[in-house]
Amino acid sequence: MAVDQLDNDPSDDVKLLPGDFAIWIFIFAELLVFGMAFISYAIARSLNVDMFNQYQLTLNHEFGAINTLLLLTSSYFVVLAVKAIRVDDVKKCKQWLITSLGCGSAFLILKSVEYADKFAEGISLSTNTFYMFYLSLTLFHVFHVILGMIILGAIVFKAQRGAYSAANHTGVETGASYWHMVDLVWIILFPLVYIIR
Amino acid sequence: MIKVAQKQLNVHQLWLLIMFLTLTTYALGKLGFSGVWVMLILLSTAAIKATIIMRDFMELRGVSKLWQWMMYGWLGFVCLAISISYFVS
Numbered sequence: 001m002a003v004d005q006l007d008n009d010p011s012d013d014v015k016l017l018p019g020d021f022a023i024w025i026f027i028f029a030e031l032l033v034f035g036m037a038f039i040s041y042a043i044a045r046s047l048n049v050d051m052f053n054q055y056q057l058t059l060n061h062e063f064g065a066i067n068t069l070l071l072l073t074s075s076y077f078v079v080l081a082v083k084a085i086r087v088d089d090v091k092k093c094k095q096w097l098i099t100s101l102g103c104g105s106a107f108l109i110l111k112s113v114e115y116a117d118k119f120a121e122g123i124s125l126s127t128n129t130f131y132m133f134y135l136s137l138t139l140f141h142v143f144h145v146i147l148g149m150i151i152l153g154a155i156v157f158k159a160q161r162g163a164y165s166a167a168n169h170t171g172v173e174t175g176a177s178y179w180h181m182v183d184l185v186w187i188i189l190f191p192l193v194y195i196i197r
Numbered sequence: 198m199i200k201v202a203q204k205q206l207n208v209h210q211l212w213l214l215i216m217f218l219t220l221t222t223y224a225l226g227k228l229g230f231s232g233v234w235v236m237l238i239l240l241s242t243a244a245i246k247a248t249i250i251m252r253d254f255m256e257l258r259g260v261s262k263l264w265q266w267m268m269y270g271w272l273g274f275v276c277l278a279i280s281i282s283y284f285v286s
Contacts, residue, residue, distance in 0.1 A: 017256075017257075017261075031268075042278065042282035042283065045286065053231075069220075072215050072246075073212070075250065075254050076212040076254075177255055180254045181255075187247045188243055190222070190243075191226075192279065195226035196240070197231045
C-alpha cells in the first residue's frame with residue numbers, strides 16, 4: 001500500500017511517456033541512426049562542397065517543401081486523433097487518422113514522382129557521393145513513412161472493431177508517437193539535403 | 198521564444214507556425230541565399246520546428262528529465278555537429 005501511495009504521489013508531477021514505453025526505446029534508436037546519417041552527410045559535404053552544392057540544385061525543392069507541409073499536417077491530424085480518443089470520440093479519431101494516412105499517401109506519390117524523374121535521368125546510388133546520400137537517406141526515410149502508415153492503418157482497423165476508448169488508448173498513442181518521429185526526422189532532412197548550401 | 202509560444206499558442210496555432218516556418222525555409226532556399234549565417238538560420242528554424250513537434254505533438258513536456266535530455270540532447274547534438282562541419286568546410 002505504501003508503495004502504491006509513493007507511485008501515485010501527485011507532488012511527483014512527472015508525466016509518463018505517451019503510448020507503450022517500448023516504442024520510445026525504438027524511437028530513440030531510430031533517431032540515433034538518422035542522426036549518424038545526417039552527420040555523415042554533413043562531413044561528406046565538407047570534403048566536397050562544390051559537388052554537393054552543384055547537384056543539390058538538381059533536386060525538386062517544391063516537392064521537398066510540399067512533402068514537409070504534408071508530413072507536418074499529417075502529424076497535426078494525428079494529434080487531433082489522440083485528443084479525440086481521449087474524450088471517447090472513436091469516430092473522429094478514425095477520421096483524423098484516415099486523413100493523416102491521406103497526407104502520407106500524397107507524400108509517397110510525390111516522392112515516387114521525384115525518384116522516377118531521377119531514375120529516368122540515369123541517376124543511381126553510384127552516380128556520385130551526393131546522390132548516394134540523397135537516395136539512401138530519403139529512401140530510408142520513405143521506408144519509415146510506409147511502416148508508419150501500416151501502423152496507423154492497423155490502428156484504424158482496430159478502432160473500427162472497438163478496440164480503443166477513453167480508458168484504453170495506449171495503442172493510438174504508441175502509433176502517434178512513431179508517426180511524429182517520422183515527421184521529426186524529415187524536419188531535419190529537408191533543409192539539410194534540399195536547402196542548406 | 199519557444200516558452201512564450203508554449204504559453205500562448207494552442208496546437209492549431211503551433212501547426213500554423215511550423216507550416217509558416219517551412220515556407221520561410223523554402224523561400225530562403227529558392228532565393229538562393231547561402232553562407233554560414235543562412236545555414237545557422239535554416240538550422241535554427243528546423244530546430245524550433247523539431248522542438249515544437251517533440252514538446253507539443255510527442256508530448257514530452259512534463260515527462261521525466263532523462264527522456265527530455267535524451268530527445269532534446271539528440272536534436273542539439275545533431276544540429277551542433279552539422280553546424281561545425283559547415284563551419285570547417
